Amino acid sequence: MSTRVSIPVITVDGPSGSGKGTICRLLAQRLGWHLLDSGALYRLTAVAARHHGISLDDEESLQVVAAHLDVQFLAGTTDDVKIVLEGEEVTDTIRTEAVGADASVVAAMAPVRQALLQRQRDFVAAPGLIADGRDMGTVIFPEACLKVYLDASAEERGSRRYKQLISKGLSASLEDIVLDLKARDARDMNRSVSPLKPAPDAVILDTTKMTIEEVLEVVLDEAKHKGLR
C-alpha cells in the first residue's frame, strides 16, 4: 500500500446526514490540515457518466469514467472549494439528492471503487489529512491515527437534510427525505464491496442529540489524546 504513513490521517465515516462533511471541514480548519471529500468523487463519477450518456448499470464504462475523471478542486477556504468537471463548474450540481442517489449506485461497484482508490490516497499531504467518507477507516486509510464513526437516527438525519434544503430555498418533503436516506443506508451498508461500517478501532459517536460544536469538541479531544494537536 502506498499511503504515506508518516503524515497523519484522521478518518470520519458514517451514513448520510450524520454530520461528516460539517465536522471534517471544521476539523480541517482548526488543525490546518487538508481535506478529502471522497463522496464527491462518487458523485462526480455519476455526473460524468450522465454527461456521456453512460447507463448506471454499465460497470465497465463506469470504471473507465472513474479512472479518467477530469476534475479540479479549486481551493479557496475549506468552506469554499470550487469543483470543476471537464471544464464545467459542478460545485452545486453534484450536491443534489438525485446525484446523491446515483452516486450510491455507482459506489456499490467494485471496479469503480478500485478505480478511485489511489486517487483518494494521493490526497495525503503534510501536515495532515482529514478524510470524509464511508470506508476511509476500513479500506482507504486502515493505518489512520484516529478513526471516527458518526451516526444519528434516520429521523434526525432526515430533519437536518430537510432544514438544509429549505434554507437553500428548495422545496422538500421530510417523509421522502427519510425514506431516501433509509434506502441509501441500506445500499451503502449491504453492498458486498467496502460496505459502510465502523472500523473495529473507530471512536463511535451517536450525534442524534449532540450539537455540531459538541461533536467537534469530542473529536478534537480524541485528537489531543493521540498527540495530533
Ligand SMILES: Nc1ncnc2c1ncn2[C@@H]1O[C@H](COP(=O)(O)OP(=O)(O)OP(=O)(O)O)[C@@H](O)[C@H]1O
Ligand atoms: N450535530 C448536528 N446537529 C445538528 N445539525 C447538524 C449536526 N451535524 C450536522 N448537521 C447539519 O446536518 C446537515 C448535514 O450535515 P453534513 O452535510 O455534514 O452530513 P454528511 O454526513 O456529510 O452527509 P453526506 O454524507 O450526505 O454528505 C448540515 O446542514 C449540517 O449543518
Ligand SMILES: Nc1ccn([C@H]2C[C@H](O)[C@@H](COP(=O)(O)O)O2)c(=O)n1
Ligand atoms: N468513501 C465513500 C464515500 C461515499 N460513498 C457513497 C455513499 C453515498 O451514497 C455517495 C455520496 O456520498 P456523500 O457525498 O453523500 O458522502 O457515495 C461511498 O460509497 N464511499
